[in-house]
Structures are given as structure tokens and as C-alpha cells.
Amino acid sequence: MEILIYGLINSMLLVLMAVGFALAYSVSRVPNFMHGALYVLTGYLAWVFLNRLGLGYVPSVLLSIAIVTLMGWIVYRVAVIRVRGMPVSEIIVTFAISMAVLEFVRWLGLRGATYVLPVFYTKTVILAGVPIDFQRIAAVIVGAAIVLVLWIFTHYTKIGLGLRGIAQNERAALLLGIDSDRAATLALSLGSALAAVAAVTIIPMGNINVAAGYDVLVFAIAVCVCGGLGSWTGTVLAAFIIGFAQTAVVYLVAPHLSIVVALAAIILILIFRPSGLFGRQKELEDRV
Amino acid sequence: MTEQVIRRKERLDRGIKVRSDTVYAVSSWKEIFFLLTPRAGLIIVLLIAPLVVPSLYWQRVICIMGVYALLAIGFDFLAHFVGLVSLGGALFIGVGGYLSGCLNHYVGLPPVLTICIATVGGALICTLILLPSLPLKGVYFAIITFAFPIMIERIIVAANVLGGTDGIPNLDVLSNIWLNQYVILAVVLLSLFGLRRLVNEDVGVVFRGVKDNDQAIRASGLSVTYYKAIAVFLAAMMGCFGGAYLTHLYGWVGTSLFSLDFSVFPLVATVVGGPGTLAGPLIGCMILVPISEMLRAFGALRIVIYSLIMVVFILFWSEGLINWARRKYEQFEHWVKV
Numbered sequence: 095m096e097i098l099i100y101g102l103i104n105s106m107l108l109v110l111m112a113v114g115f116a117l118a119y120s121v122s123r124v125p126n127f128m129h130g131a132l133y134v135l136t137g138y139l140a141w142v143f144l145n146r147l148g149l150g151y152v153p154s155v156l157l158s159i160a161i162v163t164l165m166g167w168i169v170y171r172v173a174v175i176r177v178r179g180m181p182v183s184e185i186i187v188t189f190a191i192s193m194a195v196l197e198f199v200r201w202l203g204l205r206g207a208t209y210v211l212p213v214f215y216t217k218t219v220i221l222a223g224v225p226i227d228f229q230r231i232a233a234v235i236v237g238a239a240i241v242l243v244l245w246i247f248t249h250y251t252k253i254g255l256g257l258r259g260i261a262q263n264e265r266a267a268l269l270l271g272i273d274s275d276r277a278a279t280l281a282l283s284l285g286s287a288l289a290a291v292a293a294v295t296i297i298p299m300g301n302i303n304v305a306a307g308y309d310v311l312v313f314a315i316a317v318c319v320c321g322g323l324g325s326w327t328g329t330v331l332a333a334f335i336i337g338f339a340q341t342a343v344v345y346l347v348a349p350h351l352s353i354v355v356a357l358a359a360i361i362l363i364l365i366f367r368p369s370g371l372f373g374r375q376k377e378l379e380d381r382v
Numbered sequence: 383m384t385e386q387v388i389r390r391k392e393r394l395d396r397g398i399k400v401r402s403d404t405v406y407a408v409s410s411w412k413e414i415f416f417l418l419t420p421r422a423g424l425i426i427v428l429l430i431a432p433l434v435v436p437s438l439y440w441q442r443v444i445c446i447m448g449v450y451a452l453l454a455i456g457f458d459f460l461a462h463f464v465g466l467v468s469l470g471g472a473l474f475i476g477v478g479g480y481l482s483g484c485l486n487h488y489v490g491l492p493p494v495l496t497i498c499i500a501t502v503g504g505a506l507i508c509t510l511i512l513l514p515s516l517p518l519k520g521v522y523f524a525i526i527t528f529a530f531p532i533m534i535e536r537i538i539v540a541a542n543v544l545g546g547t548d549g550i551p552n553l554d555v556l557s558n559i560w561l562n563q564y565v566i567l568a569v570v571l572l573s574l575f576g577l578r579r580l581v582n583e584d585v586g587v588v589f590r591g592v593k594d595n596d597q598a599i600r601a602s603g604l605s606v607t608y609y610k611a612i613a614v615f616l617a618a619m620m621g622c623f624g625g626a627y628l629t630h631l632y633g634w635v636g637t638s639l640f641s642l643d644f645s646v647f648p649l650v651a652t653v654v655g656g657p658g659t660l661a662g663p664l665i666g667c668m669i670l671v672p673i674s675e676m677l678r679a680f681g682a683l684r685i686v687i688y689s690l691i692m693v694v695f696i697l698f699w700s701e702g703l704i705n706w707a708r709r710k711y712e713q714f715e716h717w718v719k720v
Binding site: 125173176177181183185186187189193197198201308312315319348350351353354357358361364365 | 467514520521522524526530532533536541642646649653680683684689690700
């Protein structure tokens with residue numbers, strides 16, 4: 095029972111972490127290796143606003159989300175746009191910026207367990223004999239809400255449909271007057287914003303640390319690669335498979351292995367089914 | 383009213399460059415010197431370096447520079463001649479290091495033997511590990527090679543095998559610092575010139591075919607995976623030698639051999655030095671390793687600085703140092719009126 099409930103929660107956390115990466119990649123084809131760094135940066139900024147500058151909880155969280163979103167926008171406009179279409183350079187640029195951000199935050203003194211964000215609401219609920227604190231339930235709700243909102247956004251609004259158009263066939267979308275660069279900028283900013291939202295929701299359960307930046311990146315990549323890019327069903331399903339597998343392994347084998355499960359999932363999927371479980375848009379020739 | 387003068391830079395190849403790029407028809411001493419100067423200059427600088435650096439500390443830095451240079455040359459070879467972007471420098475270093483460490487600790491072989499076995503055996507193991515993922519391209523191969531070292535490190539820590547978090551201490555140390563420096567420099571030069579020769583041979587053409595058009599290779603009746611495996615084996619051999627060498631330089635094996643540094647630093651060195659030249663990564667290492675040592679006082683800020691260097695280079699100067707220098711050396715440039 096514990097495995098079932100915590101597996102569900104863990105899966106939703108993975109969805110939260112991965113959804114921003116998936117959005118940015120499927121639209122702009124830029125593997126946003128900054129994802130984890132932005133996640134940590136949001137936590138750190140929120141902490142600074144809250145504890146150093148003494149802003150209230152809501153303003154500091156909103157402000158940090160806004161800053162991180164802006165950062166996604168700036169990085170695309172200043173850096174990524176120059177190397178667009180060269181996958182290696184894209185990886186190097188985003189990864190280098192990510193390391194710069196993470197190590198800079200580390201240098202500013204982000205160490206130890208003192209950096210925690212407050213939870214939304216302190217209370218523990220007992221569900222079917224398993225105690226769950228309110229934050230985890232909130233995370234599940236936020237995760238589900240984000241997936242729903244994104245689905246509506248990409249299926250029923252003009253901008254969202256434009257994004258999907260770019261993701262499916264860039265040239266055709268260009269012919270129909272959709273600005274590829276504007277769409278990619280939007281996607282990257284939105285992806286960054288989603289990383290920030292994930293951070294605000296997830297970090298209160300633990301503390302902010304730099305290593306989480308790399309872990310979140312690995313989880314996000316694992317979920318996206320396994321799910322097949324450009325497929326919402328695939329992303330969510332992969333998150334659930336990996337989430338439950340992780341929880342089971344953590345409970346039954348050893349607690350340190352959760353990242354190994356994610357990595358093993360990437361490796362197995364890429365070897366046996368390179369386009370992911372539900373990869374439709376990604377042509378196979380691109381990978382194999 | 384003054385007339386606007388528009389000028390452009392005209393570039394002309396020097397005569398010897400025009401005649402041939404690879405097969406040199408050398409006709410005078412002047413041309414021989416012209417060709418030899420850059421190559422001999424590099425070799426001489428590397429051979430003199432151990433004699434002129436001020437202290438034992440900097441002599442060790444030279445050794446480490448050699449290890450990074452091996453990784454960087456291997457990375458450049460895989461990325462720009464075979465088309466496999468490998469972020470797995472840490473995998474090669476880790477496998478080589480652990481293999482030689484274990485042979486030394488559990489079997490009791492002397493370092494000379496363990497290094498040799500680890501170089502070949504480690505390369506075999508790495509190739510076998512990466513074999514299933516060889517059909518992948520681009521980002522996906524990069525992700526896999528990036529994931530492997532992290533995973534092995536976590537498994538070693540979690541399962542507490544091979545020394546767990548503490549590593550294996552008290553291995554045999556290669557104590558002769560002069561021998562250490564010259565061995566690694568010799569290996570670096572050997573692999574640099576060896577690979578340069580290799581990519582200009584017939585098999586080099588196949589390698590570049592794998593990168594540019596693997597369907598053509600398949601149509602010619604050659605196995606793409608086979609050639610990729612050979613290339614990975616070569617790069618892994620260099621990396622594993624580096625790992626085994628590091629192990630016996632410090633007399634210690636630990637999970638830090640799988641650290642991100644070994645995957646990222648070769649990338650930076652290649653970007654700065656000049657991608658696709660093989661000599662570029664070596665030059666990049668010769669510049670960046672000492673700088674990174676000098677920046678050690680800044681702690682974590684060091685990584686910030688060289689990440690930013692990397693971003694600046696790739697955005698604004700993507701040809702790298704050596705391609706720039708080569709253009710200056712091999713071409714006449716002058717301004718002409720249009």
C-alpha cells in the first residue's frame with residue numbers, strides 16, 4: 095500500500111520535473127540542459143527573498159518564478175538563438191550555463207540543510223493507513239493541474255496550437271506564418287517557468303541543494319526519453335512507470351538507487367525502443 | 383564630399399598549401415621549415431615543459447594536463463571524425479582507474495603491468511558497455527554516455543563494493559616524477575600523431591563517412607557499428623590509460639574518478655582549442671589546465687569561470703584557437719579596395 099501511494103506521489107513529482115523540459119524540447123528542439131539549474135535557482139531565490147529581504151511568502155515565490163522565466167527568455171534570445179540547429183553546440187551552451195548557475199549558487203554558500211522553504215500547509219493526512227503530509231497531496235494536485243492546463247493550452251488556444259505546429263513540422267508552420275524563433279522563445283520561457291513551479295512545489299519537502307540540480311535534469315531527461323518526445327500521454331505514462339519502479343526499488347532494495355533506476359530506464363529504452371514508448375513525431379532516422 | 387571606400391580582406395593560400403593539403407611536394411629547405419615549425423614547436427614545448435616549471439606541484443600539474451589532453455583528443459576524435467558526441471570521459475577514466483587499482487590491490491600485480499592491462503582491458507570493457515548504444519546519434523548518445531559514469535558511481539556507493547565511498551587506498555605509487563611526466567607526454571604525442579595519421583588513412587575516410595552519411599557506408603557493405611566500435615575502442619584506450627595512470631600517480635582509487643570534471647573539461651578544451659583538429663584539444667588543455675590550477679583559490683567559482691569561457695568561445699569564436707592560428711599561418715591576408 096505504501097508503495098502504491100508513494101509511487102503515485104513520486105510519479106506526479108516526476109511529471110512536475112519533466113513537463114517543462116518536454117515542452118521546451120518538443121517545440122524548440124533545444125535540449126534545455128539548464129532545467130535542473132533553474133529548478134535550484136528558483137529555490138535559492140525564493141529563500142533569499144523570503145529570509146534575507148523579508149518579503150512575504152507569496153511575493154517571493156512569484157518573484158522568483160518570474161525571474162527564472164525571464165532567464166529562460168534571455169538565455170534563448172542571447173545565447174541559444176546563435177547556435178540553433180547545431181545539437182552539440184546547443185547542449186554545450188545550455189549545459190555550460192547550467193553549470194555556471196549551479197556552481198555560482200554553490201559559491202554563494204548554498205550548502206547544508208539550513209536552506210528550506212516553508213510548506214504550503216502543515217498537516218498530515220492518513221490515507222488507507224499511510225500517513226501523507228499535505229505538501230505531497232498538494233504536489234499531486236499541482237502536477238495534475240499543470241498537465242490539464244497545458245493540454246488545454248496546446249489544444250485549444252491559438253498560441254498553443256502554434257507551438258504544436260512548430261513541434262510537428264517546422265517548415266510547414268513557417269509557411270503558415272508562425273514565427274519559429276518567437277515560438278521557441280516562448281517554449282523555453284514556459285519550460286523555465288514550469289521548472290520554477292516544480293521547484294516551489296517540491297523543494298518544501300526537503301532542502302535546497304546543488305546536487306538536486308543534476309538529479310532533476312537526469313530525471314527529466316529519463317522521463318522525456320522514455321515517454322517519447324512530443325507525446326503527452328507518453329510523458330505522463332513514463333513518469334508513472336519510472337515513478338513506481340523507483341519507489342519499489344527504494345522500498346525493497348536500497349534507498350540510494352532511485353537515480354540508478356532512472357538512468358537504467360534511459361539506457362534500456364534507448365537501446366530497445368529508441369523512439370520512446372509513444373514517440374510519434376520524432377522520426378526514427380534522427381536517432382538510429 | 384568624400385567618397386566612401388569599401389574594403390574587404392583578401393585571403394590567399396601560401397604556395398605550399400595550394401599544391402597539396404596532405405601529400406607535401408616539398409621543394410626547398412624553406413618549405414620544409416615552414417611545415418616543420420608548428421609540429422616541432424609543439425613537441426619541443428611539451429618536452430621542455432617539465433624542465434622549466436618551478437616546483438614539484440607544477441610537475442604534477444603537467445601529469446594531470448597529460449591525462450586531460452588524452453581525454454580531449456579522444457573526445458575530438460569521436461565527435462568530429464566519427465560523429466559520436468561522447469560525454470563519457472569519466473567512464474573511461476573510471477573504468478581504467480578501477481581496473482588497474484583492483485588488479486594492484488587484489489591480485490598484487492606491479493603498476494607497469496596493471497597499467498598495460500587496464501589500458502587494453504578497460505578499453506574492451508568500455509566498448510562492450512557502450513556497444514548496445516552505438517546505433518544512437520547526437521544528443522541521445524551524449525545523454526547515454528553522460529548517464530553511465532553517474533550510474534556506476536551510484537552503484538559502487540550503494541552496493542558498497544570496490545571500497546564503496548572510501549575507495550581503495552595504499553596502492554603502489556609511481557614515484558619517479560620525471561619518468562611520470564615524460565611517459566604521459568610521450569603517450570599524448572604518440573596518440574595525437576597516431577590519430578592524425580589514422581584519420582588520413584583509408585579507414586579515416588570510412589570514419590568520416592560514418593559521421594557524414596552512414597547510409598553510404600552501409601551501402602558500401604561496411605558495418606557502421608563495427609567502425610564506431612573501433613573508434614570508441616581507440617578513444618577508450620586513451621581514456622583508460624589516463625585513468626590507470628592517475629590511479630598510480632595518487633596511489634588511490636575512489637568514486638571521484640567518475641566525477642563530472644573528466645567529462646566536461648575535455649569539452650571545454652576542445653571548444654577553446656579548436657574542434658576537429660586533434661591538436662586543438664591538446665593546445666586547449668595546455669592553456670586551460672594551468673589557468674584552472676591558478677584559479678583554484680576561487681573554489682567553486684572556478685567552474686563558473688570556465689563554463690563562461692566555454693559559452694563565450696562557442697558563441698563568438700567557434701573556430702577555436704588553432705583554426706584561427708592556422709589560417710594566419712597558412713594564408714596571406716591583406717585589405718583590398720572593392
